[in-house]
Amino acid sequence: MLAPAPSRPEPxxxxxxxxxxxxxxxxxHWRAFRTLxxxxxxxxxxxxxxxxxxxxxxxxxxxGVFAIGLGDNRGTATGDAVLDFLVPGxxxxxxxxxxxxxxxxxxxxxxxxxxxxxQLMAPLGARETVPAYALAGTAxxxxxxxxxxxxAALLWWVPVEDPLMTLGFGLAGSLMMALVGMLVGIVSDKWxxxxxxxxxxxxxxxxxxxxxxPVANMPExxxxxxxxxxxxYAIDGFRAGWLGTSHxxxxxxxxxxxxxxxxxxxVVSWLFAKGYKLKA
Amino acid sequence: MPRSVGAVNWIGLxxxxxxxxxxxxxxWVQTIAAPVVTTLLFYAVFALALGGVVRMVGDVPFLRFLGxxxxxxxxxxxxxxxxxxxxxxSKVQGNxxxxxxxxxxxxxxxxxxxxxxxxxxxxxxxxxxATIWVVVPLGIHSPGFILFHAVAAAMLLSLLGLIGxxxxxxxxxxxxxxxxxxxxxxxxxxxxYTVESIPPLFRFIxxxxxxxxFIDGFRYGFIGQTDGTxxxxxxxxxxxxxxxxxxxLRMLKTGYKLKA
Numbered sequence: 001m002l003a004p005a006p007s008r009p010e011p012x013x014x015x016x017x018x019x020x021x022x023x024x025x026x027x028x029h030w031r032a033f034r035t036l037x038x039x040x041x042x043x044x045x046x047x048x049x050x051x052x053x054x055x056x057x058x059x060x061x062x063x064g065v066f067a068i069g070l071g072d073n074r075g076t077a078t079g080d081a082v083l084d085f086l087v088p089g090x091x092x093x094x095x096x097x098x099x100x101x102x103x104x105x106x107x108x109x110x111x112x113x114x115x116x117x118x119q120l121m122a123p124l125g126a127r128e129t130v131p132a133y134a135l136a137g138t139a140x141x142x143x144x145x146x147x148x149x150x151x152a153a154l155l156w157w158v159p160v161e162d163p164l165m166t167l168g169f170g171l172a173g174s175l176m177m178a179l180v181g182m183l184v185g186i187v188s189d190k191w192x193x194x195x196x197x198x199x200x201x202x203x204x205x206x207x208x209x210x211x212x213x214p215v216a217n218m219p220e221x222x223x224x225x226x227x228x229x230x231x232x233y234a235i236d237g238f239r240a241g242w243l244g245t246s247h248x249x250x251x252x253x254x255x256x257x258x259x260x261x262x263x264x265x266x267v268v269s270w271l272f273a274k275g276y277k278l279k280a
Numbered sequence: 281m282p283r284s285v286g287a288v289n290w291i292g293l294x295x296x297x298x299x300x301x302x303x304x305x306x307x308w309v310q311t312i313a314a315p316v317v318t319t320l321l322f323y324a325v326f327a328l329a330l331g332g333v334v335r336m337v338g339d340v341p342f343l344r345f346l347g348x349x350x351x352x353x354x355x356x357x358x359x360x361x362x363x364x365x366x367x368x369x370s371k372v373q374g375n376x377x378x379x380x381x382x383x384x385x386x387x388x389x390x391x392x393x394x395x396x397x398x399x400x401x402x403x404x405x406x407x408x409x410a411t412i413w414v415v416v417p418l419g420i421h422s423p424g425f426i427l428f429h430a431v432a433a434a435m436l437l438s439l440l441g442l443i444g445x446x447x448x449x450x451x452x453x454x455x456x457x458x459x460x461x462x463x464x465x466x467x468x469x470x471x472x473y474t475v476e477s478i479p480p481l482f483r484f485i486x487x488x489x490x491x492x493x494f495i496d497g498f499r500y501g502f503i504g505q506t507d508g509t510x511x512x513x514x515x516x517x518x519x520x521x522x523x524x525x526x527x528x529l530r531m532l533k534t535g536y537k538l539k540a
Contacts, residue, residue: 050452054459061467068482069330069473192310199314207321212329
């Protein structure tokens, strides 16, 4: 492809200006996007065992603990309802956590090892970079979600009422958290930073989101806190699809999620375009 | 210049112990604060989900039942994490020779690491307990039981962490041990429920799990209520600790995966 045109008598030295070569890219550089996405997906695939086995086992442990912890309610309608409620919460929690971790750790790893330069040098803009990382994170989240579902299904089967809505909320929640993970990855300079963001910010928000207990049963200050947390809407909408019942109208949840995705996506794109902590 | 050391190389032992403690204190946000926050989150979530304030386990409210179990989980997980990560990081980075070369006996070498693990476990335990206490006063029934079980459990997990860290060649191996052995044993040990309430077969399995005994005995120290036999529990803990010491010292003596 780079060989001189056959009509040329003398080959040009390497690096010489070749005005006839067309290096323009369109408004969206598809090849660069596909390449970066492919690399990120291979990264997900490489870690698949950790994305699948560990979350599935953890979910089964949580489920077992809750099932045993029901005490006298075990085997009653109340107890069964608690377990039905729990399964979508566990699946969604894994989706959200893995979706955030994957792009976050990928970015910090590249920054620390210094090979982020390979991606910054390539003709990639924020409009290709951000979707590539976000989609790979979404895929990681969904992969672990299916694994947790499979693990939980071994213990307790909860039929999915509305598969499309469930999948839609799963994807939207996963995308939102992949973008959050990118944000954390951009602002972190070392492992300590990213693990602090995850421990003190992402994990509490994910845990205190109505994943385990109905928000209606919570004391007043906590309920307000949970309802201000966008992750609550991801889990509640997901549950609306899976169980057919939810705390919020799923339309409201969808709107909150869409707004959060746009907001976080805009911030991440802006930081990428600026090169914040990436090109400095 | 005489360089002989006595029966115990006190300077060496103290130096390595100090290194092991400084190692985690330097990054206390990750090694102390993070596990405390995680444990408190667990406490909040499980308290809410499992019926919270009104439920009773035997004669005590569920919140008082759950507290000691979670504190014990934090102690054990951090004791394990400390020794396993210390030895594995040294191996991967190659600076393990710095502790293998000095005139330290296997017992001195192992003791320094184990003490580091115990100190971190107990520190996390004390901070977690103090924080929980602000919301739910746990009460103390028998300080001796609390102390013995905390130290015995932290030692057991420190030893397991050392053995695991010596065996593992990379971080994936260690993650697998944590995810597939330590966490399941900790979860299915009666931290979150009384084993009296579970089907007989599972109760029998729970009684085979050493984690069950130290959580039960530790909790007894707080609430004065037990699921098992306290005497058996103490014997199991002493026996498992001795067995692990024997395995570890044997590994160190032969230089298994360390001097090969």
